[in-house]
Amino acid sequence: MNDNAEMQASLLAEALPFMQAYEHKTVVVKYGGHAMGDPALGKAFARDIALLKQSGINPIVVHGGGPQIGRMLEKMGIESRFEHGLRVTDQRTVEIVEMVLAGSINKEIVALINAEGEWAIGLCGKDGNMVFAEKATKTVIDPDSNIERVLDLGFVGEPVEVDRTLLDLLARSEMIPVIAPVAPGRDGATYNINADTFAGAIAGAVQAARLLFLTDVPGVLDANGQLIKELSVAQARALIADGTISGGMIPKVETCIEALDRGVAGVVILNGKVLHAVLLELLTEHGAGTLLVP
Ligand SMILES: Nc1ncnc2c1ncn2[C@@H]1O[C@H](COP(=O)(O)OP(=O)(O)O)[C@@H](O)[C@H]1O
Numbered sequence: 001m002n003d004n005a006e007m008q009a010s011l012l013a014e015a016l017p018f019m020q021a022y023e024h025k026t027v028v029v030k031y032g033g034h035a036m037g038d039p040a041l042g043k044a045f046a047r048d049i050a051l052l053k054q055s056g057i058n059p060i061v062v063h064g065g066g067p068q069i070g071r072m073l074e075k076m077g078i079e080s081r082f083e084h085g086l087r088v089t090d091q092r093t094v095e096i097v098e099m100v101l102a103g104s105i106n107k108e109i110v111a112l113i114n115a116e117g118e119w120a121i122g123l124c125g126k127d128g129n130m131v132f133a134e135k136a137t138k139t140v141i142d143p144d145s146n147i148e149r150v151l152d153l154g155f156v157g158e159p160v161e162v163d164r165t166l167l168d169l170l171a172r173s174e175m176i177p178v179i180a181p182v183a184p185g186r187d188g189a190t191y192n193i194n195a196d197t198f199a200g201a202i203a204g205a206v207q208a209a210r211l212l213f214l215t216d217v218p219g220v221l222d223a224n225g226q227l228i229k230e231l232s233v234a235q236a237r238a239l240i241a242d243g244t245i246s247g248g249m250i251p252k253v254e255t256c257i258e259a260l261d262r263g264v265a266g267v268v269i270l271n272g273k274v275l276h277a278v279l280l281e282l283l284t285e286h287g288a289g290t291l292l293v294p
């Protein structure tokens, strides 16, 4: 055997105990908008998800699409801004958000996974009464004045009810759910939910064995730009308060903290721009990224 074949064989042998440990377990993978776009990466991601299903693991994909929504809003001449990592969402914006997330991006991911020989099914919170949301109520402390401020984010929602019936049904079937973070409210409105928050709610409801966040950075970085391999809840809160964790990383880290609280066993933020990031994280010793610990 040449060196390359030996390396491949040892990687396969290494994967087996991980496959056995995750058999019949649910893994929620949040596929961030920043990790999408490159065709080779998209194909590798879809292959990883297909391979998990074929190995007897139960993957659920929750996707984002922030940059893609931004581009569509720009095309339509609609201005958009973020507060505390969340897009302020008026009626026109939520219509575009639903179109981009539950429409084009969702179906693109479904098609990629199906091209790998699997049966993916595209859903959003509205399908099968899966998720109901309420208007998000966020309070933040203004760092300049130190005064607490309530944010009015419009049609930004927080998932308040998750019904796992449909997901349980799919877990027992050949199908892989691919879910867009849009959900109805009991008030009849449609809500735009941050994809990280949505993934956390799904992972909590199904008591996932792992929740992976695929993003465009190696994980949570410290003030010097160095990767933090293990981040405690207390440390995470301090880094949000002092501004080291900012923008889109805030809802991600807040979700990790909540997911740990809800009993999700392992929560990792990692670089989705690395080929086969999901397989490397789950099935080898070479897990990268930031592991959140209590
Ligand atoms: N401390 C930090 N460590 C790493 N990334 C951070 C940090 N603070 C802010 N960020 C930003 O968070 C981004 C990831 O969040 P986001 O843009 O919402 O990505 P995604 O689309 O994957 O959800 C990074 O690209 C980075 O710009």
Ligand SMILES: CC(=O)N[C@@H](CCC(=O)OP(=O)(O)O)C(=O)O
Residues within 6 Å of the ligand: 031, 032, 033, 034, 063, 064, 065, 066, 067, 069, 085, 086, 087, 097, 156, 157, 181, 192, 193, 194, 195, 196, 248
């Ligand atoms: C309320 C809110 O901010 N919703 C997000 C939903 C998409 C998302 O979260 O996408 P990423 O994971 O790619 O960032 C938005 O409108 O951009």
